[in-house]
Amino acid sequence: MVLIKKLLLPILLCCSVTVTARQAPSSGNSTDTTAPRGLYQRVLHYLAHTNDERKHKNLDLSFIGGPVYTPETSAGIAVMLAAQYRTDRTDSLLPVSNVAVYGSVALTGFYGIGINSTTIFPKDRFRLMIKASFSSRPDKYWGIGYDAGSAKDDYTDYLLLTEKLQADLAINLSNRFYAGISAHIQNGQAKDIDTAGGKPLMQPTRVFGMGAGPFIVYDTRDFIPNPARGIYARIGYRFYPTFLGNNTSFTKLELQFDWYKQLWKGGILAMDFYAEEHSGDVPWNMLAQAGGSNRLRGYYEGRYRDRNYVSGQVELRQHVYRRSSAVIWVGGGNIFPRFDALSFQQTLLSYGIGYRWEFKNRVNIRLDYGRGQDQSGFYFGINEVF
Template sequence: MTGIHMIRKLLLLLFVGCSYKALAQQDTVPRSGTDTTVHNGLYQRILHYLQHTNEERKHKKVDLSFIGGPVYTPETSAGIAVMVAAQYRTDRADSLLPVSNVAVFGSVSLTGFYGIGINNTTIFPKDRFRMSIRASFSSRPDKYWGIGYDAGSDKNHYTKYLLLTEKFQSDFSINLSNKFYAGASIHIQNAQARDIDTAGGKPLMQPDNVFGMGIGPFVVYDTRDFIPNPSRGMFARVGYRFYPSFLGNKTVFSKLELQYDWYHRLWRGAIVATDIYAEQQNGDVPWNLLSQAGGTNRLRGYYEGRFRDRNYLTGQAELRQRIYRRSGCVLWVGGGNVFPRFNELSLSETLISYGIGYRWEFKNRVNIRLDYGRGRDQSGFYFGINEVF
C-alpha cells in the first residue's frame, strides 16, 4: 500500500503548508481602499482578519483564508476543526468563468478521532473541462449495527471498533454543449477495522479489511450560478461505477447514483434549495461500501453508517435566509430510506431529519456552516464550509 501512504503524506504536507500561508497573509500590505491601521496583539489581528475575509482580492491569483473552531458530531463527539479555503480562476481575464475552489481541512476529537483531507473543484479556461478531487485519511472509533433497517433500529445494539479509512475520488468531465458535461469517475477506498469488540451476540463485520476501486462514466447538467453556494439554477447527475476484480477488488459489484438539486430565490435574501439523491448497488457489495444514511450532508442527526444497505433514497429541502450583514440561518427537513431491493421499500421505515443552522459568510458567497440536526432518536452538531448541496 505504498501509494496510499504517499497520498496520506501528501495530504499532511498540503494541510500544514496551506495553514502557514493563510496565517502569513495577515502580515501582507493592505490593498488600496482598506483599513491601513496597524493592529497589534493576537486578538486584534485575528479580529481584523475575520472582518475582511469576505472582501474580494482581485489582485491575488489565489484568494486564501484560514479558519478553525469547535465541532461536535454524533460520530466523533466534541473536537476542534481547522480549514484552509481558497478561490481562484484558471483564466483571470474571463470574469464569466465560474470560480474554482479548494478546501484543506483537519480535525481531532475527544474520542481519539483524527483526520485530514482536501476537496477541490477546478474549472478550466472557457469551461471546457472540469475536474473535482476529494481525498482524505481518518482514524475513528466507530460503531457497526449490521446491515438493513432492522439492524439499525436498535440504537444500543452495535459493535465498537476502530476504523482507519483512506479515500480518493476524482471526476473529470468535458463540456459537451452549453450546460451538459460528460466524463469519467474513479473511486478508491481502503478501510481497516481494528480493535473489534467481539463480545457474543453483537454484529460483526466481515472481512476486517475492505479495499474498493471503481471506475465509470457520468453525465451532468449544471445551470447553477455559483457552485459553492447557488442562488438559482439546477444540478442533475447520473453516474455509474463498476468495481471489477482486475482492479484489486475481492468481490465484483457496481453502483448507480442519481442526484437532482434545484435552487430558487423566494424573496430578498431567501433561497429555497431541494436535493434528491438515490443509490442502487448490485453484486457482492462489501459492508463498508454499502449505502450509508446519516452524516454531514444528508439525514443530518443520524450516526453515519447506523443504517446501511444496498439501496438508498433520500430527499431534503432547505430554506436559506440572510439575516444581517454576513450572518444567515437555515431551516431544513428531509427523509430517507435504506433497503435491500426496491420492492421492499417501506414508507413506515422512513428516517426523518430536520434542523436549524447558522451561516457566516467567510468568503464572498462562501459560508461557514454550523448545523444542529435531529433524527428519530439521535441528534448532532456539524461544522463545515460551503453548503451541504
C-alpha cells in the first residue's frame, strides 16, 4: 500500500488549493494554524484535507490534476474541477448534487474537454443530468461486428472529432420512481483517414445525430457518486428521425440495472447489467461500442461495435486503510447484429483490479488495470464506474 501511495502522489502533484464559494468565517477551532511552506508541503497538506466535511459552504469546490493513461489516448495530462452542493441547504436528507469539469491532452495528439453534472432540485422534485464534451482523438476503426473486431491488427487509422450533449430531465413520480425526457446530440467527423487498400473504411465521414425520447428510473441508492446500498434501474427509448437533421432514421433502446449491498464493514458488492438495442439505418459511429473505462475495461473502446450490446460486471469494493480502498472485478459482454445471432462463444471477458483514494467525502479517485482476452489497459478517473 505504501508503494501505491508513492506512485499515486505524482499523479496528484498538480493539485491546487481548494476553492470555496461563500465560505463561512473560521470558527477559530481549527488546529491547523500555520500555513505549510513550499510546493510539496502545500500539496501534501491539500491532499490531507480534501475530504474534510465542510458544512458551512454553499458550494464545495476542489481541483485536481496530473498524468493519466488510457488505451485509447495513451499517456497524457488531465485536470478536473469537482464540486458538491445542495440546492436546499436546510434539507439534510436531500441527495447531494455534483458537477465535474475536466480537460485532458495526450501524447497521441488527443485533447478534450467536458462536463458531467447531476442536479437534485429542492424536495427532490426534479433531477437534471447533463453530459457534454468535445474531443479530437486519433482513433482506430475495425469495422462492424464481432469478426471485424477479432482481427486485432486489421484496422484503419483516422482522426475523430466529436461533439456530444446529453440532457436528462426527470420528475419525481412517487418516492423512488422518476420519469422524464432524454435529449441527445452528437456530431462526429472522421478526418485524415488511412485509405490503404483492404482496410475497413467508415461511411459517411461526417455524421450528425439528434434524438429524444422518454425514460423511467427507479433509484434507491444512498449516495449517487459512490453507493453502498440500493438499486438503480433505468429504461430509455430515443428516436432519431430525419426531420431533426439526421441523414437516416433510427432508434435506440437502453437498459441499465445496478445493485449494491454492503457485505461486511468496508466491503461492498456491486453489480451492473447494461444493454443497448438499435433499430433502423444506424450510422457507424452511433452503434453500440464495447470497451472503454466503464464497461469491459481492458478493451479498446470501439474495437467491437454493432447494433446490439449486452454486458454485465460484478465488482467487490473493499476499504483497506484510512482513505485507501481496493476493488476487483470480473465481467463479460457481447455485441451482435440480431438477437438470434447472439453467441456465447463470442463473449468478451474482462477482469481487473483497482485502487481507490478518497479525494472528497465518499468521492474517489480511481486507478484501474483491466484485462481483456488479448488487450489490457490502465484507467484513471473520478467516481466509481457505476
